[in-house]
Every structure is written in structure tokens, then in C-alpha cells.
Amino acid sequence: MNILLKSVTIIDSNSTFNGQKKDIFVENGIITEIADNISKVANQTISGENLHVSAGWIDMRVSPKDPGYESKEDLNTLTNAAMAGGFTEIVTLPNSKPVVQTKEAIAYIKNFSLNKIINIYPTGAITKNCEGKDFTEMLDLFQAGAVAFTDGDHTLWNADILLKTLQYLAPIDALLMNRPEEPSMTIFGQMHEGIESTLLGMKGIPSTAEELMIMRDLKLLEYFVGSNPTDKMNSCLHFSTISTKQSVELIRQAKAKGLPISCDIAAHQLVFTDKDLHNFDTNLKVNPPFRSQSDIEALQKGLSDGTIDVIVSDHNPQDEESKNLEFDMADFGIIGLETTFSVANNSSKLSTETLIEKLTINPRKLLRLPIVKINEGEKANLTIFDPTQKWEYTSKNIKSKSKNSPFIEKTLIGKSIAIINKGQIHIND
Structure with a gap:
């Protein structure tokens, strides 16, 4: 298939055409020409006002729910949601049923995406059944193809396990991803611990629970680096979905010391605070919880100065039976694949180029994946988007099987128009 993109602004710091408005011709999955005006005949032409093109977006944190929880999401609906959100590649957590802890489980996920436009990269569990033992x-x-290692939704609470995992993964240069939370401090927690949780009469999840685990992990990493000197600059420890001001500062200081670490935040953490929970909307029940305005401002600053490397969706589908309950009985999680770019575009305060780097270049570097470039002769792995387009996110146009989103019926700014990958094209509604 031949595809022609007309008058698109190229957003790719690795491209010689970065920031320029060009036509792009894709022939059988390869970018064969980039020029001011291309008049070749194509099977598909994409044109419009204010179109931008970047390397295909990649999401580092997606809960697939398949196998085991297909009533919430299956791989087909997950793929549809990713395409709608502009992602050409997604990284799945191992918390399915069974847990992704065998070569067969890795193959199940990888094989599904072989002929799909989306690449799905599974992570492997660090401990059996993600129990930390x-x-x-x-x-x-x-x-077998695990792109990184994590216990996903579960924290590596055992310090010896985390240290030995760093040592075990070092020879193969693989990334360890840990969600920082001291589990003994968050039992029965429902929302951020503070004035609002007291007013609402709900058990809080303190910021200290996250920060304490980051402190522990950084200390263990210092010990590991001191006993394993290396010239490698790759991050070997990645903190997933940080949420507090102090967490950002701890990671900033650790990076200044030269520790090989990285981190991400979920896009929705930039929008809501604990004050938004007064109507007990279970679609706002997430973990880590929505915290304070000062925490949001610290996350925005961390994004701007490079402390925070990546923005993720933390896509976590939950069905009606898991969400249409009293707040303290409902499960944590929201869907985010379809809204991540728009939400980050609205709330991160980043330039378009910097935002795109946190959705394309940075995650691929951390995962040791090939860097996608928009140059002639390169494979076409592209996302076409309009950063200024307004659109309404409604329950009718949700592609995910679950509908647990606080952004339903809200107007968002910035939309994916199409994706191109593996010689295929998908154009959004």
C-alpha cells in the first residue's frame, strides 16, 4: 500500500526535517520521499488543516486484562483503544490470569499482534504470581520476548528481591519497573490522605507510602551500583506512576548524583486533585490517588526539567460490576489509552515537541527498543495528529470494552487522526 501525507508538520528531534511542513510518501511500509510537494498517486491520502506527524506513540503501562478478565478488556478491544488513542505500540503489565510468567504467556501476547497494526510488548513478572516471594x-x-520486568500493580515489597533482581537483570541489560508504594501503609486506603479524606470519612493513602519506597529503592540502587561499577548510562530502575511532590524531588536529586533511574507519570494525574472526589465518583478512584494541586504543579515542573521521562496512560479497564458500587467497594483504575495525548496536551504545560518526546523517544530508549525516525529510507511507524482539534469524548465513541473514565462527556483538545505501521494504516473516526 502507498500512503501520501500532505502538508504535515514533522515533530521528531531525530529527523533532519524536524519542525518543517512537508509531504511524506510511504511505499510498502517505508518512507521513500519527504518533500515540499509530492504528486505521486497513492492508495490513501491524508490531508487537512494543522496536521502533525511524529514517530508512533508508545504506552509503557497498560493493563491488558486478557487472559482471565476478558469481561473488562480483551486484546481486540485493547488494540482498538490503542489505535483510537494514536498508539502504534503498547507495553502490557503481567497482572493477568494466569500471570505472565511463562514463555507461553509471552508468546500468547506477542503472537496476537504479529499481523496487527499495533505492536504489543509484554513485560514479564519478576516474582511468581506477582506475590513478591x-x-x-x-x-x-x-x-522469549519480555521487554522489561515488573510485578505490575504490585510493589516489590521485599528489599532482597529487588536487589537481587537488579543483579540478575544487569548482564542482559533489562529494565526493572517498580510501582513505589509501601503496602503496609496503604491497607484499606481509598484516596489521598489529607484534609479531604478526613472530611469525607475515608481511609487515606499517604504520600509517605510512595516516598518511603522510593527512598528504599534508591538506597538499594546505590548499593547495587557501588558493587557493580559500569559505564552504561541506561536506566536499570524505573519508577512507575509517581504522584507526589517529594517523589519528584527525590528522583531529581538521584539523577543529579548520576544514578541510572527513570520514572513516568499517568496523564490523568495532571488533571484531578483529591478535592474532586466529593461526589464519590468511582471513576476517580485510582492508585496512586489524585493528590493536591501542589503535587500537580511539581509533576508539571518535573516533566519540564526532564526529571520525569515518560507519560503513560496507566490504562486499567474495570467493568460495571467493579465500578458501579459504593466508593470504598469499587476497584481502582480508569481507562486512558484513548485520552492520554489529549489530557497531557491540555494539562502538562509542555511544548508539543517535548510532549511527543515523552511519548516516543524516551520510552523506547528506556525499553531498549529501536528509535523510530522520520527520514527517507526508514520504516514508517507514524502517528498523525492535530494538537489543536477539539473533540468530545463520549460513551458512544469509546473503543475500550470498559467505560470507566472521568473524561466522558468532556471536551478535549488534541486528537490522533491516524496511525501507520507495518505497511498498514488506521484512520480514526
Whole structure:
């Protein structure tokens, strides 16, 4: 298939055409020409006002729910949601049923996406059943195609397990991803601990629970680096979905010391605070919880100065039976694949180019994946988008099987128009 993009602004710091408005011709999955005006005949032409093109977006944190929880999401609806959100690649967590801890489980996810426009990269569980007790066969999982290692929704609470995982993964240069939370401090927690949780009479999840785990992990990493000197600059420890002002500062200081770390935030953490929970909307029940305005401002600053490397969706589908309950009975999580770019575009205070780097270049570097470039002769892995287009996110146009989103019926700014990958094209409604 031949595809022609007309008058698109190229957003790619790795491209010689970065910031320029050009025509792009894609022939059988390869970018064959980039010029001011291309008049070749194409099977599909995309044109419009204020179109931009970047390397295909990649989401580092997606809960697939398949296998085991297909009533919430299956791989087909997950793929549809990713396409609608402008993602050409997604990274899935291992918290399915069964847990992704065998070569067969890795193959199940990888094989599904072989002929799809979306690439799906599975992570492998670090411990059996993500319980934090016994190791999985991580080397086998790596050879089978696991792109990183994590217990996903579960924190590596055992310090010895985390340290030994760093040591075990070092020879294969694989990334360890940990969601920082001291679990003993968050039992029965429902929302951010503070004045609002007291007023609402709900058990709080303190910021200290997250910050304490980051402090512990950084101390263990210092010990690991001190006993394993290396010239490698790759991050070997990644903090997933940080949410507090102090967490940002701890990571900023650690990076200044040269520790090989990285981190991400969920896009929705930039929008809501604990004050928004007064109507007990369970679509606002997430973990980590929505915190204070000062925390949001710290996250925005961390994005701007490079402390925070990546923005993720933290896509976590939950069905009606899991959300249409009293707040303290409802499950945590919201869907985010379809709204991540728009939400970050509205609330991150980043330039378009910097935002795109946190959705394209940075996550691929951390995951040791090939860097996608918009140059002639390169494979076409592209997202076409309009950063100024207004659109309404409604329950009718949601592609995910679940509908647990606080952005339903809201007008968002910035929309994915189409994606191109593996010689295929998908144009959004």
C-alpha cells in the first residue's frame, strides 16, 4: 500500500526535517520521499488543516486484562483503544490470569499482534504470581520476548528481591519497573490522605507510602551500583506512576548524583486533585490517588526539567460490576489509552515537541527498543495528529470494552487522526 501525507508538520528531534511542513510518501511500509510537494498517486491520502506527524506513540503501562478478565478488556478491544488513542505500540503489565510468567504467556501476547497494526510488548513478572516471594525464570522470559520486568500493580515489597533482581537483570541489560508504594501503609486506603479524606470519612493513602519506597529503592540502587561499577548510562530502575511532590524531588536529586533511574507519570494525574472526589465518583478512584494541586504543579515542573521521562496512560479497564458500587467497594483504575495525548496536551504545560518526546523517544530508549525516525529510507511507524482539534469524548465513541473514565462527556483538545505501521494504516473516526 502507498500512503501520501500532505502538508504535515514533522515533530521528531531525530529527523533532519524536524519542525518543517512537508509531504511524506510511504511505499510498502517505508518512507521513500519527504518533500515540499509530492504528486505521486497513492492508495490513501491524508490531508487537512494543522496536521502533525511524529514517530508512533508508545504506552509503557497498560493493563491488558486478557487472559482471565476478558469481561473488562480483551486484546481486540485493547488494540482498538490503542489505535483510537494514536498508539502504534503498547507495553502490557503481567497482572493477568494466569500471570505472565511463562514463555507461553509471552508468546500468547506477542503472537496476537504479529499481523496487527499495533505492536504489543509484554513485560514479564519478576516474582511468581506477582506475590513478591519467589523469582520467575526471568532469563527465559527475556529470551522469549519480555521487554522489561515488573510485578505490575504490585510493589516489590521485599528489599532482597529487588536487589537481587537488579543483579540478575544487569548482564542482559533489562529494565526493572517498580510501582513505589509501601503496602503496609496503604491497607484499606481509598484516596489521598489529607484534609479531604478526613472530611469525607475515608481511609487515606499517604504520600509517605510512595516516598518511603522510593527512598528504599534508591538506597538499594546505590548499593547495587557501588558493587557493580559500569559505564552504561541506561536506566536499570524505573519508577512507575509517581504522584507526589517529594517523589519528584527525590528522583531529581538521584539523577543529579548520576544514578541510572527513570520514572513516568499517568496523564490523568495532571488533571484531578483529591478535592474532586466529593461526589464519590468511582471513576476517580485510582492508585496512586489524585493528590493536591501542589503535587500537580511539581509533576508539571518535573516533566519540564526532564526529571520525569515518560507519560503513560496507566490504562486499567474495570467493568460495571467493579465500578458501579459504593466508593470504598469499587476497584481502582480508569481507562486512558484513548485520552492520554489529549489530557497531557491540555494539562502538562509542555511544548508539543517535548510532549511527543515523552511519548516516543524516551520510552523506547528506556525499553531498549529501536528509535523510530522520520527520514527517507526508514520504516514508517507514524502517528498523525492535530494538537489543536477539539473533540468530545463520549460513551458512544469509546473503543475500550470498559467505560470507566472521568473524561466522558468532556471536551478535549488534541486528537490522533491516524496511525501507520507495518505497511498498514488506521484512520480514526
